[in-house]
Amino acid sequence: MIRxxxxxxxxxxxxxxxxxxxxxxxxxxxxxxxDVEISVNFRKNQDVENFENNCGKLKDSExxxxxxxxxxxxxxxxxNGKILKEVTFSHKKVNExxxxxxxxxxxxxxxxxxxxxxxYKWGILIGVRPTKIVGRFLKxxxxxxxxxxxLEKIYFVSNEKRKLLLDIVKRQEPYLDKETIGIxxxxxxxxxxCSYCSFPAYLLRGKYAEQYDEYIESIYHEIREIGQxxxxxxxxxxxxxxxxxxxxxxxxxxxxxxxxxxxxxxNLDYLKEFTFEAGRIDTLNEEKxxxxxxxxxxxISINPQSFNEKTLKLVNRYHNREQFDNVYKxxxxxxxxxxxxxxxxxPRETTEDILYTMDEISKYNMENLTIHNLAIKNASRLNKENxxxxxxxxxxxxxxxxxxVTENKGLFPYYMYRQKNSFQWGENxxxxxxxxxxxxxxxxxxxxxxxxxxxxxxxxxxxxxxxEKNKDNIKRLVNPKDPLVWMNELPERLVQKKIEIQKxxxx
Numbered sequence: 003m004i005r006x007x008x009x010x011x012x013x014x015x016x017x018x019x020x021x022x023x024x025x026x027x028x029x030x031x032x033x034x035x036x037d038v039e040i041s042v043n044f045r046k047n048q049d050v051e052n053f054e055n056n057c058g059k060l061k062d063s064e065x066x067x068x069x070x071x072x073x074x075x076x077x078x079x080x081x082n083g084k085i086l087k088e089v090t091f092s093h094k095k096v097n098e099x100x101x102x103x104x105x106x107x108x109x110x111x112x113x114x115x116x117x118x119x120x121x122y123k124w125g126i127l128i129g130v131r132p133t134k135i136v137g138r139f140l141k142x143x144x145x146x147x148x149x150x151x152x153l154e155k156i157y158f159v160s161n162e163k164r165k166l167l168l169d170i171v172k173r174q175e176p177y178l179d180k181e182t183i184g185i186x187x188x189x190x191x192x193x194x195x196c197s198y199c200s201f202p203a204y205l206l207r208g209k210y211a212e213q214y215d216e217y218i219e220s221i222y223h224e225i226r227e228i229g230q231x232x233x234x235x236x237x238x239x240x241x242x243x244x245x246x247x248x249x250x251x252x253x254x255x256x257x258x259x260x261x262x263x264x265x266x267x268x269n270l271d272y273l274k275e276f277t278f279e280a281g282r283i284d285t286l287n288e289e290k291x292x293x294x295x296x297x298x299x300x301x302i303s304i305n306p307q308s309f310n311e312k313t314l315k316l317v318n319r320y321h322n323r324e325q326f327d328n329v330y331k332x333x334x335x336x337x338x339x340x341x342x343x344x345x346x347x348x349p350r351e352t353t354e355d356i357l358y359t360m361d362e363i364s365k366y367n368m369e370n371l372t373i374h375n376l377a378i379k380n381a382s383r384l385n386k387e388n389x390x391x392x393x394x395x396x397x398x399x400x401x402x403x404x405x406x407v408t409e410n411k412g413l414f415p416y417y418m419y420r421q422k423n424s425f426q427w428g429e430n431x432x433x434x435x436x437x438x439x440x441x442x443x444x445x446x447x448x449x450x451x452x453x454x455x456x457x458x459x460x461x462x463x464x465x466x467x468x469x470e471k472n473k474d475n476i477k478r479l480v481n482p483k484d485p486l487v488w489m490n491e492l493p494e495r496l497v498q499k500k501i502e503i504q505k506x507x508x509x
Contacts (some may be wrong), residue, residue, distance in 0.1 A: 003029065003030060003031060003032050003034060003037055003038075004030060004037070004038045004039075004040065005037065005038070005039050005040070006039075006040035006041075006042065006108055007040070007041050007098050008040075008042045008105065008108065008194070009105075010040075010103050010105050010108060010109075011105070012250055013252045015030075015109065017111050017128070017506060018112075018126070018128065018471075019112070020061050022113065022118065022121075022122065022128065022260075023113070023118065025453065026116055028114075029189040032192075034080070035079070035080055035081070036077055036078060036079060036080060036086065036244060037077075037078045037080055038075065038076070038077055038078070038112070038115070038294055039075070039076050039078060040073060040074075040108045040111060041073070041074045042071065042072070042073050042104045042107070042108060043071075043072045043073075043074070044069060044070070044071055044072075044095070044104075045069070045070050045072060046069055046070070047070070047097075053084045059186055061067075062404075068094050068095070068168050069094065069095040070092055070093065070095060071092065071093060071094075071095050071103060071104050071107055072090065072091070072092040073090070073091040073092070073104070073108055073110075073111045074088070074089075074090050074091075075088070075089050075090075075091070075108075075111040075112065075114070075115050076088045077115055080196060087115060089111060089115050091107060091110060091111045091112045091114055093107060093156055093460065094175075096144070096152065097140075097142055097144075099388055099472070100139075102140065102381060103156070106126075106156060106157070107156060109126060109156065110126055110156055110158060113125075113158060115317075118361060119158050119385060120158070120160075122158075123159075123162060123163050124159060124160075124420075125153070125157045125158030125159040125160070125163075125165055126157050127157055127159060128327060129385065129420070130324045130419050130420045131419055131420075131447060131448070131449075131458050132167055132418070132420065133167060133170055133171050133174070133258070133417075133418060133447070133448060134169060134448065136149055136153075136168065136171045136451070137171065137448065137483045138293045139152065140171070146168055146172070146486065149168065150164055150168060153167070155201065156321070160399065161275070165172075166415060166418070166429075167418075169414075169415065169417055170415050170416060170417065173414065173415075173416045173439065174416065174417065174439075174444050174448065176447060177439060177441050177444045177445070178444065178445070178450045178451075179240060179445075179450075179451065180236040180450060180451050181238060181451045182237075182239060182240035182241075182272060182455065183230070183232070183237050183238065183239055183240075183451060183454065184239065184240070184241040184243065184441075184442055184445055184446075184452070184453040184454070184491070185219070185232075185239055185241070185242045185243070185244070185268070185337065185400060185452065185453070185454055185456065186242075186244075186245060186442075186446075186453055186454070186456065186461075187225060187242070187243070187244045187245070187249075187260075187457055187460070188245055188246055188247060188456065188457035188459050189221070189244070189245070189246040189247045189249040189251065189252065189457060190203065190204055190215075190246060190247045190457060190458035190459055190483070190485045190488075191203070191206050191210070191246070191247050191248065191304050191485070192204070192246065192248045192251060192282065192319065193205075193207070193248065193251055193282060193284060193285055193320075194318050194319065202485070203246065203248070204247075204249050204485055206251070207488065208486060208505075210486065213485075213486060213489070216489060217458075217485050217486075217489055218252075218256060220488075220489045221260065221456070221457055222259065222260065222263050222494055223231060223492075224227070224310050224456045224457065224496060225264060225267065225456055225494065226263060226266075226267050227262045227496055227500070228357070228454055228456055228499075228500075229261065229264065229266075229267025229268040230267055231500055231503060232269070232454075233267070233268070233269055233270060235503070235504065235507045235508070237386060237507060238269075238272040239268060239270070239272055239273060239442045240272050240274045240441060241273070241274060241275050241276075241277070241442045241445065241476075242268075242273065242275075242277070242442075243265065243277045243279070243442040244260075244277065244278045244279060245277075245279040247459075248279070248280075248281060249278055249280065250278070250279075250280040250281075250282060250285040250286050250287055250290060251282070251285050254287075254289045254290050254293055257293050257294065258293050261293070261294070261297040261299075263296060264328045270298070272365070273298075273442065274306075275300060275301055275441050275442065276298055276299045276300055277299065277300075277301040277302070277303075277440065277442060278294050278299045278301070278302050278303075279302070279303045279344075280294070280302045280303060280304055280329075281303045281304065281305035281343065282305075282319075282321070283321035283325045283326050283329050284304075284320055284321045284325065284386075286304070286329045286332075288332050288507050291329075291332050291333055291336055291338070292336065294337045294338070295337070295338060296393055300339055301338065301339045301340075301341065301369075301370075301440065302338050302339070302340060302341070303341040303342070303343060304329055304330060304331060304340060304341075304342060305331065305341075305342060305343035306326060306342060306343070306346075306359075306362075307319060307343060307344060307345045307348065307365070308344065308345065308348055308351065308355070308356075308359050309323070309358065309359045309362040309363070310351065310355050310358065310359065311323070312350075313348050313349070313350065313351055313355065316348070316349050316350060317348055317349060320361060328368060329413070334367075339369040339370070339438055340364065340366075340368045340369055340370070341368065341369070341370035341371070341372060341440070342366065342368045342370070342371055342372070343372045343373075343374065344359060344360075344363065344372070344373050344374065344378050345373075345374045345375075346373065346374065346375050346376060346395070346400065347375055347376035347395060348376055352395075353396040353399060355401050356395070356400050356403075357399070357400065359386055359408075359466060360400075360404060360407050362404045363407065364407045364410065364411065367411070369434060369435050369438035370413075370432065370433065370434045370435075370438060370440060371408065371411075371413055371432075371433045371434075371440075372431070372432045372433070373430065373431050373432070373433070374423060374430045375428050375429070375430060383397045386403060389415040394416055403459050411434035412435055412436070412470040413434060413435060414433060414434065414435075414436070415431050415432065415433050416432055416439045416444070417431075417432040417439070417440070417443045417444050417447050418430065418431050418432070418447070419447050449463060449465060449474070449476055450462050450465070450474075451465055452465050452506070454499075454503065455481060456481075457480055457481065457485075457488070458483060458484065458488035458489075459474050459481060459483040459488075460481045461478055461479070461480050461481070461500075462478065462479040462481075462499060462503075463476055463477070463478055463481075464476070464477040464478075464479070464502060464503065464506050465477075466506055477502065479495075479498075479499050479502060480497065
């Protein structure tokens with residue numbers, strides 16, 4: 003088992019070892035063959051020099067009174083008490099606000115102990131939002147150079163990922179705005195359910211078709227109620243995102259009424275972006291796109307996911323290249339900014355299939371390109387069918403191609419999130435032309451400000467700064483995913499949501 007002279011969060015330690023050191027998970031057990039002892043010491047730098055002279059294990063050239071944290075970690079054979087391996091790990095104490103530095107370094111020392119220090123490009127970072135750790139250090143007043151050193155020396159993040167991470171944070175900074183809020187409107191229906199999808203995406207048949215009219219009226223009702231509340235509280239809205247599901251599954255008349263409801267009930271004076279996710283090509287036509295544009299929407303998503311038609315059929319997503327090109331030209335002619343989504347690792351796709359998709363995507367002039375790595379989510383059909391990708395993809399070659407294509411088109415990474423527990427290639431990246439970054443994507447990933455969710459499956463995140471703890475607090479209000487459950491619970495949940503929003507903004 004692992005023993006330490008400092009308090010280490012046991013749940014986080016277990017997850018850390020399960021993800022990054024799975025072959026050594028048994029060291030957590032009381033009856034394991036080997037034990038690990040972690041000793042953390044806090045010394046002035048002069049004391050560290052004396053320690054070096056005495057045991058010759060540390061090599062640090064500084065000679066001042068800076069406080070240092072030194073971690074000595076040993077692996078012990080339980081049978082005879084013999085020390086099998088010992089490592090020492092030292093770094094200056096960053097500041098008092100970095101209260102968990104010793105705990106982080108203790109976990110890093112395990113990577114050194116088991117020769118895994120340079121194993122993963124993301125080092126010991128296993129969270130889905132690595133940009134937030136950079137944001138935390140920026141709030142401490144640290145410079146990018148200081149943060150870069152911490153990521154390298156404490157977290158063992160590779161040069162490649164450190165540069166990506168810091169570049170993205172720098173590009174996001176101008177768009178982070180706590181003085182405004184965002185609105186998300188979710189439409190929970192799709193023409194078909196893609197096999198990889200875990201989002202609220204229901205088919206318009208059976209009981210859902212029977213109660214569809216009530217559903218659409220409920221959407222309009224929640225939009226009106228929340229809109230009127232934002233005006234009463236004088237909330238400034240700078241981003242509205244209509245997602246799903248597939249919002250463009252609505253008829254032209256329904257889209258017109260939905261957008262008219264937004265226009266009538268919200269103060270749009272502070273709006274910087276208005277996005278409509280029209281990802282399914284088979285739900286779009288010129289009439290719908292013209293209506294969307296007429297209400298001031300400036301960004302849409304039209305998502306190929308892959309340019310291999312055999313793949314699209316396999317994942318239950320139907321459109322052909324001619325349809326795609328027609329919708330793309332219509333959107334461009336209307337002056338809409340376009341995002342395109344791709345997914346790497348779809349069923350039966352090889353490295354060559356993905357390289358072909360990248361060659362094809364280079365033929366379009368989109369303002370945004372989002373590249374996802376396929377994650378097998380619990381709620382997806384792929385998971386239920388125990389899908390395992392048989393082909394080992396050459397990610398070095400794929401990411402080299404992505405870099406070449408995006409650089410040639412003037413697209414730069416501006417937001418990122420990682421699949422849970424992915425530590426090598428699992429990041430999802432959004433690229434954009436300069437000035438075309440999606441504010442909603444940035445704010446949603448960074449959890450920087452309040453975003454109010456409307457519709458089945460939508461999540462409201464109420465965010466406020468806790469001065470006592472010197473950090474943001476988040477309260478989540480989650481709407482039921484099932485449209486019928488959401489409709490039935492809407493009266494009660496809407497009252498509660500409005501109370502929580504009033505409490506936050508009437509402080």
